[in-house]
């Protein structure tokens with residue numbers, strides 16, 4: 001006898017089956033390709049979402065995609081610095097980092113945060129390996145040099161952010177070896193200088209450099225907003241490089257979104273097909289972005 005319960009169940013199965021068949025062309029498109037996922041400190045705040053994130057990463061690996069996770073941890077570093085009564089300030093989204101601060105940054109990023117992500121992925125059935133830029137000389141870095149115009153003298157000066165670095169060279173060999181072994185790299189954004197000094201690098205910047213170095217098809221940036229907003233707070237599903245420039249110049253794009261978008265621009269200019277700013281608060285944001293045609297954030301690509 002056909003009951004309304006049977007009909008309900010059949011509809012549910014059909015929906016599930018349709019979802020799976022819809023995912024097939026995307027699985028084919030990305031099979032064997034590398035996707036770099038930037039997992040922001042704000043996005044990793046919720047335990048349940050972190051478990052879902054780990055499962056999504058494992059599922060991607062299972063269907064033949066090569067995910068590489070680069071994580072941040074800005075809020076978590078901030079909490080530890082407060083606990084230790086160390087003052088911290090940001091300039092243009094970057095933490096001014098003295099010798100004492102860089103020790104705390106390395107401890108938090110390569111320690112508790114890195115290992116909890118590795119643990120979550122392994123608990124979801126994957127094999128994750130945690131790395132900082134020091135492991136296998138993965139991220140060779142140099143001191144960040146950024147100039148600014150001093151408003152009083154109108155003279156170009158160099159901004160000194162202490163031990164803030166920028167990637168000079170990413171060693172793709174380590175990542176290639178892990179890929180061949182079926183492992184998922186989880187990278188803390190710590191760089192090493194020529195004299196062995198430690199650099200604090202913005203995690204977005206590292207994600208972009210890694211994506212360019214490995215020739216990733218996608219750079220996915222998980223954060224704590226729905227995507228990039230315009231002046232009226234309207235979500236922008238897609239942004240051209242020119243529009244990003246405009247929104248930056250008029251101050252609509254600011255704070256942590258600045259290094260994020262600069263990274264996206266650099267990545268697509270260096271050959272990554274597209275970069276996406278994604279809402280990490282949405283469960284399965286990764287799966288929706290990779291396996292469906294419903295974008296859930298802001299897409300940035302050339303042209």
Ligand SMILES: Nc1ncnc2c1ncn2[C@@H]1O[C@H](COP(=O)(O)OP(=O)(O)O)[C@@H](O)[C@H]1O
Nearest residue numbers: 040041042223224227228229252253254256257
């Ligand atoms: N135009 C904009 N659209 C969206 N977010 C913006 C914009 N300008 C600045 N932001 C800020 O950027 C933040 C995301 O950057 P950040 O705090 O560094 O995140 P994460 O820790 O994920 O890297 C948002 O929470 C938001 O406050």
Ligand SMILES: CC(=O)N[C@@H](CCC(=O)OP(=O)(O)O)C(=O)O
Nearest residue numbers: 041072073074094095201202203
């Ligand atoms: C130089 C610089 O600002 N480094 C960042 C590194 C962590 C990071 O980028 O974390 P999110 O992705 O969570 O913001 C910091 O010290 O906070």
